[in-house]
Every structure is written in C-alpha cells, then in structure tokens.
Amino acid sequence: MIRTLIIDDEPLARRAVRQLLAGADDFKVVGEAGHGAEAVAAIGMLRPDLVFLDVQMPEMDGFGVIEAIGVDAMPLVVFVTAFDAYAVRAFEAEALDYLLKPFDDQRFARVIERVRRHIGTGDGQRDGMRSLLGGQGRLVARGNGAAQLVRLDEIDWISAAGDYAEVHVGGRSLLIHEPLTSLEARLPQAAFARIHRAAIVRLDRLVEVRPGTHGDGVVRLACGAELRFSRRYREPIDVYLTR
C-alpha cells in the first residue's frame, strides 16, 4: 500500500485527487492538509509514502513545505500546479513528478504509473528536489505571497532586508526567507560576490566601477542600479576586473 497525503488549499482540488486515487487499489489516502503548516504537521505525524503537493498555497506554499521538512525527510512528491510555466520546465528538467490542473483519469494514471516506479527506487527524487530548491542554478523566492523559482543567471543583485534577502530580478524584487550570509554560501562563488555588508551582485552585471578615496566606491549594474562597495569587500571586484 502506498500511503498518500493530499495537500491543497482548495477542498475541491483535494477531492479531485482523492476521487481518482479511489480507482487505484494500491494507494491509500491517509490524510488531507489544507495549508502548508498543516501539511508539515501531517507529514511528521502520518509519515506518508507519497504526497500530492499543491505548489501555490496561502502563507506557506509547496516549496516552503519541503524546506520546512527538509529534502531528506520528505516522502515522494507529486507537485500539483495550475499554472507556472517555469516551474513546470524545472520539474521536467529534474525529472520530478507533477500533475497539471485540471486533470483527467488518463493524465492521472500516467502520474500514478510513474509514482509506482519511483516508490521502489527510494532516493531518485531527492536529488531532483534538492537541485530544484537551490542547488543547480535556482532559488525559491516569494513575490507577493506566491512562490517562484528564480534562475540564478537572471538575478541582478541581492540586498539584505533583515532576516530576509531581497532578490532583484529584471526590475522585480522577490523575498527569500534567509539571511544574506547564509544565502551567499549557497551561491556559486565565481558568479556572485559580496560587495558590501548588505549587498551581493552578480559579477557579469557590472558595467562600471567608480573607486572612491578610501578604497571604497560605487558600482553600476547593467540594470541601472548603483551600489556602494566597501573597502572590506573590494577584492572580488578587483579580481573580476583584471580577469
């Protein structure tokens, strides 16, 4: 029996999954969760083998649930989403299971078939999830409440905002619930550099460096932003300019 938890903020969306699962004898629905926090508690308590995880939920979204549980403790996941072209491409790229709303028995059957294959192999999905959430060229950020996957090569710069980091992507800004220092450690060193206590820039976005009188100065980015760099963090800029 594959013990399954259904996570979605819309009752009817949970019902849709439940109905189609009723036709699969080897699946047993052990519970439902209507929001992220409830999902985290339910996963901890019920220890399901599989979760159908809605990506967009109020307050804590699907990616937030995985972050809260930790990839290693996560059951197998089928991401359920109504629309997010970039996320879907990312699911594809990482060979993760996902289900597009609205779905019918045929699409559902294909997903279930994949789940049956994956459930035996164990760790296959964990690498994909890890890489989805921040390893290979992506970060999960939240703008206006909704989770978004941001590609690292789209980021212009990142500023500190208290416990949060504010990621500036093509004129938009998205929040990541993570202090700048710990975020810095997860970014590839060749591409990003800390230039100030409260700012990280993507080095290939630099278009101008204006040195000041005390070893500090100002950099201008391709997006037009002008940021101060301090003496303490000037080394990566020098290195980047001479290479």
Next chain:
Amino acid sequence: MTAAYRQGVLRYLGIWAAWLAVAVVTAFQTYAAGFAGGPKLALGQALVNGLIWYSAWAALTPGVVAVARAFADDRRLGRLLAIHLAFGLLFAVLHAVLYSAMNAMIYVRAPWAPWSNGLLITKLATSIHVHLMIYALLVAIVLGARAYRTMRDREVAAARLEAQLAEAETAALRAQLQPHFLFNTLNAISALVPDDPIVAQRLIARLGDLLRLSIDQRRSQHSALADELDFTDTYLAIEEARLGERLRIVRAIAPGLKTVQVPALLLQPLVENAVRHGIAPLIEGGTLTIEAKPAGDMLRISIADDGKGAGAIREGVGLGNARLRLRHLYGERQSLEIDTAPGEGFRAIILVPR
C-alpha cells in the same frame, strides 16, 4: 514666463493684427472711393484715419470678449438681448471717446486736421449702428469659438471615457482569463463532475456568464447597481466553490437602489482584489462585506475585507483607472477612498451621485 501668460500676449497681438488688417483694407477702400466720386483723401491720411478708427476697436476688443464670456451661459434670450444692447451702446460711446481723444492727440498739432469739438457727438450720432454691428460680430465670434471648443472637449472627454471603459473591460477579461483562476476553477468543476454533476453544471454556467459579461461588446458607461452586483455575484459563486468556508460573504444592500446607475465594471475589480489579495492568501480566509446605501443625494458603496491588508497602498492600473473614470464621469461629485493597513483588511468606499 508662464505658458498662460505667453498665450495671453499672443492672443492680444492676434487681436491687434486682425484689426490692423481691417484698417489697411478700409483705408485703401476709402482712398479708392475718392476716384469714384467720393470725398478725396490723401492715402496717408486715409491710412491714419483707418488706423485710429480700428485701433480704438482693437483696444476695446478684450472688453467685449470679457462681456461675451461673462454672459455666455445665460439662456434667457430677452435678458441676454437687453444686456448686449446696453453693452453695445456703452462700447459705442467708449469707441467715440477713444477715437476723438486719439484724433485730438494726432491732429491737434497739424493745421490741416479735421478736428473739431463736435467730433465726439458727430461720430456717435453717425456711426452708432456700425458700432453695434461690430459689437454683435465680436460677440458672435466669441460664442461660436466657445461652442466649437465645448463640442470638441465633449468629444475628447467621450473618447477618453470610452478608452477607460475599454481598459476596464480588458482588465476584467484578463482577470477572468488569469491562468491561476481559470485552471483552478476548471479543476474545481472537474472535481464536482462525478458526484455533484448538477453543481458542476451550475459552476460551468457561472464561468460562462463571467466570461460573457467580461467580453460584452455593447457595454455602456453606466449600468444599474443591480446588474453590477449580479456580475460580482457570478464571480463570487465561483470563488465560494473554490475557497469553501474560507470565503465568507456579507451583503448589505439598502432597498430601492437597484436601478441607480453606477459606472460599469467599477465594483468587480474591487471585489476581486478583496478576494484575491485580501482573503485567499490567508489560511483562515476572511469575510467580504459588500454594502450599498444612500448618503444624502449620493450612493455610498463599500467593498471591504478583513484580510491581509496592505501597508503602502499601491494604486495599480485597476484603482488608477477607477479614479480617472469616476472623475471624468462625475467631476468633483464623487470619491473613492481606500482604508487599509497590514493585517487590518482593505476597504474601498465609493461615493457617486444617485
């Protein structure tokens, strides 16, 4: 130098140029009349006489324009005629005074000047009909220009309102076709099909209504309050199905307001805002309150949620468009107030004439 000042100077110069042209034409005509048996005048003297005569009118023209404008909106014809006859006579006298004075200044030192003390009286007596006609002509030009401008302004305002309505329509359609809304709605309907086909059918009908209302081609600027509330109810029926008990709705519509005309597509975006950005982002959901009641000779509509609220009000396209449309439809006789704070919900209060 301000633009208004520069425009004033230009207009004044324009008036003088026009009268100068008239003066020159008249002078040559007087001169030519001398050859055809009229009184013979030297060309120079004919010109000076013409210039004096018409520059007096040029000096008086701004006064005539001011009078014409002051009474432009008076619709009582008898009164209007009396006023303009009185002012016409006044300007005729003023012209005679100006003309005589200038004549005296220019010709008094020249021995051949046709100057006499009786000039004022003579001029007044012989040319009062001409002055009244010139006065009438000036008033007609002012009123004609004014009517033309009003008509053009009205056309521009109508086009602007059309454009804003079209923008509101596009926004409504875009909201309905917003992928999250559309796909999640279809998903919710899909879940209802096996066990609740009747409810599923109803929701499909509501979604159809919503899309139809959003792409309605024959929309006018106003529609009855009842119709606008129906539109929001159509949308809310779908959101209720999706959000379940997280969405609670309170409606308080005072009786007797159903037929009151309100701007079309004004309430819908506010209701959507409340659900999408106020209530849906919260686990506990929230209550949407729609109120309409009379306030003196105005209609007061309030759309409020007790949800997420906002710190800085970012007036997106929706609110900005709503404000512009209200202003262009009702001038100062309207208001749209926003009251919100983080965690304190969001309330929009609209006042329009009823």
